[in-house]
Amino acid sequence: DIQMTQSPSSLSASVGDRVTITCRPSQSISTYLNWYQQNPGKAPKLLIYAVSSLQSGVPSRFSGSGSVTDFTLTISSLQPEDFATYYCQQSYSTLYSFGQGTKLEIK
Amino acid sequence: QVTLRESGPALVKPTQTLTLTCTFSGFSLSTTGMCVNWVRQPPGKAPEWLALIDWDDDKYYITSLKTRLHISKDSSKNQVVLTMTNMDPVDTATYYCARTTIVGATNYGMDVWGQGTTVTVSS
Numbered sequence: 391d392i393q394m395t396q397s398p399s400s401l402s403a404s405v406g407d408r409v410t411i412t413c414r415p416s417q418s419i420s421t422y423l424n425w426y427q428q429n430p431g432k433a434p435k436l437l438i439y440a441v442s443s444l445q446s447g448v449p450s451r452f453s454g455s456g457s458v459t460d461f462t463l464t465i466s467s468l469q470p471e472d473f474a475t476y477y478c479q480q481s482y483s484t485l486y487s488f489g490q491g492t493k494l495e496i497k
Numbered sequence: 498q499v500t501l502r503e504s505g506p507a508l509v510k511p512t513q514t515l516t517l518t519c520t521f522s523g524f525s526l527s528t529t530g531m532c533v534n535w536v537r538q539p540p541g542k543a544p545e546w547l548a549l550i551d552w553d554d555d556k557y558y559i560t561s562l563k564t565r566l567h568i569s570k571d572s573s574k575n576q577v578v579l580t581m582t583n584m585d586p587v588d589t590a591t592y593y594c595a596r597t598t599i600v601g602a603t604n605y606g607m608d609v610w611g612q613g614t615t616v617t618v619s620s
Contacts, residue, residue: 391559391560391561422604424604424606424607426544426607428544433593433595433610433611433612433613434536434544434593434607434610435610436606436607436608438606439603439604439605439606439608440603440604440605440606445606445608477543477544479544479546479606479607481597481604481606484549484557485546485557485558485559485560486534486546486549487546488543488544488545488546489543490543491543
């Protein structure tokens with residue numbers, strides 16, 4: 391199965407900051423990369439699919455980029471509601487897999 | 498409006514078989530491109546994808562648990578059932594079902610999730 395490695399595992403930032411989270415799969419996954427946001431006690435929420443396509447209703451401050459084995463999620467200007475845990479997930483192999491998560495905390 | 502809801506026991510004993518049901522509405526699992534996943538999340542850990550069933554009744558399982566899992570669908574009832582045998586305390590987690598849509602070469606991710614059901618494995 392494809393292993394997904396995220397970095398950093400945690401990140402402290404302030405409202406208004408620009409932050410970037412990285413995801414690296416153990417093999418090429420073309421553009422089959424999705425990003426999720428999860429708040430405590432809630433189900434994950436899809437933010438971005440196919441590397442850079444914004445899910446309906448997701449604010450434009452979220453963006454995704456990358457290909458093959460190097461992907462990033464960028465939040466251009468952090469808002470209070472963005473402090474959560476973020477996960478990448480590959481859908482290249484039908485045996486899907488998630489990264490271990492990046493917890494975004496308020497500085 | 499697409500919704501999914503998980504149901505099943507909150508507590509199971511070690512070695513027992515867990516049966517979870519995902520009841521969905523707003524889409525048909527008979528429609529080309531529709532898939533339902535099961536994902537679990539142990540307390541404080543990342544989500545772990547477990548299984549997927551698609552519109553064509555193709556089934557996929559995480560390699561590490563393949564021998565313990567079985568997924569099935571009843572399109573007439575809009576339900577997907579996951580069974581997991583030989584439950585162990587390490588299987589304690591919140592279990593979610595989530596929809597995936599595939600159109601051509603585009604996978605639209607797990608766009609709608611259920612609220613999750615918490616399963617504790619303890620004697």
